Amino acid sequence: MTDRLVRPDRTFFSPPALEVAPLLLGAHIGCGGVEVRLTEVEAYEGGDDPGSHAFRGPTPRTEVMFGPAGHLYVYFSYGAHWAANIVCGTEGRASAVLLRAGEVVAGEQEARTRRDARRRSPAPVRDLARGPGNLGSALGLGRGHTGLDLFAAGSSVTVRVPVKPRPADRVGRGPRVGVSGPGGDGQLFPWRFWLVGEPTVSAYRPGAARERTRLPLR
Secondary structure, three states: OOOOOOOOOHHHHOOOOOHHHHHHHOOOEEEEEEEEEEEEEEEEOHHHHOOOOOOOOOOOHHHHOOOOOOEEEEEEEEOEEEEEEOOOOOOOOOEEEEEEEEEEEEOOHHHHHHHHHHHHOOOOHOOOEOOOOOOOOHHHOOHHHHHOOOOOOOOEEEEEEEOOOHHHHHHEOOOOOOOOOOHHHOOOOEEEEEOOOOOOOOOOOOOOOOOOOOOOOO
16 A cells, blocks of 8 residues: 655654654655655754764754754765755754665666766665665765755755554664764664664664774874
């Protein structure tokens, strides 16, 4: 059975990211001729969340996370790819949902061209938007999309959400992928949500603490 999808208004993203995140499962995100059905997302809650980029307050990079809701926060991750978040919550309080993985449902060839640009061999269909970097690549997102208003006239990125939330037995919940320190504690922050049984969902891996480089004594 195909989900009935609707274009939400800005109030859909007005609650905190932790409430919005599971409602985005099954949503369709479109950009540049490609459409992805979301199968995995993560919530990040600013000053209350040591895993958030905005934990210590606004910076030029994270300012968009502080609102208003319905804008994109796109950042360059690990010097390799662009990851996209949708800003949620009330203005002045950082809150965003990371679009972690999905299934390409339209524009597969275009997504493959973008995804395989740096690969020696074609990626499996399952992997075209599996992981936040691959999802961002499939949609053609980059630095120029950060701050984009999803509800502005002629927005290049579209969102449609399911009319009905996913049944509870279809939604998995657990620790966020690759988050180190307290923010990666799955007991305190089980803020990753995914559709159970979907092959496009990321494989879980814990975050690794980064060691500080020690300068030689002089």
